[in-house]
Amino acid sequence: DADVTQTPRNRITKTGKRIMLECSQTKGHDRMYWYRQDPGLGLRLIYYSFDVKDINKGEISDGYSVSRQAQAKFSLSLESAIPNQTALYFCATSDLQTTQYFGPGTRLTVL
């Protein structure tokens, strides 16, 4: 089984809808991250969490919120999706500040 899983893998939605992307990990890491990738660009950090009680904004948090339900689960929500949030979304985990491990990604399209 994959160490970091994301659901759904693909989602098409309409402007104004609420969307939740979920991430689960079995690596036992405390640190979890949500990134966004736009075509032809690198990854940009949306939110990160160093433990269940710690949530921090990243570079591009506007329009997003997160929930850390447990050490193994970190969810990203788009309260009211807009077309420029169409992107590939990645969840990642790490132990302290060493290697990051990424999930398979969620391809989100907002019409």
Place this chain on the structure above:
Amino acid sequence: GIQVEQSPPDLILQEGANSTLRCNFSDSVNNLQWFHQNPWGQLINLFYIPSGTKQNGRLSATTVATERYSLLYISSSQTTDSGVYFCAVATYGQNFVFGPGTRLSVLP
């Protein structure tokens, strides 16, 4: 914040050729990773290499932290090496910053 540049932006090789990808960063770092994003979008860890040299099969990487750059070497390239190669760096207590990537196409 720290700036990360990668070169070249695009690279086309014939199968069997060697290549060198470069990552420059603007400040001291205590963490540097290389990733390969395959054509299906999956991100794969290649190296955790804040300094020194590492090798894994046909791939090797060298980071010269004092001069603020890292190199990724790919030898005897294969079509499965195609994709985008990212370096990501972090300074102590800060989160990763990703470079824009090098898009590699290996032709059969």
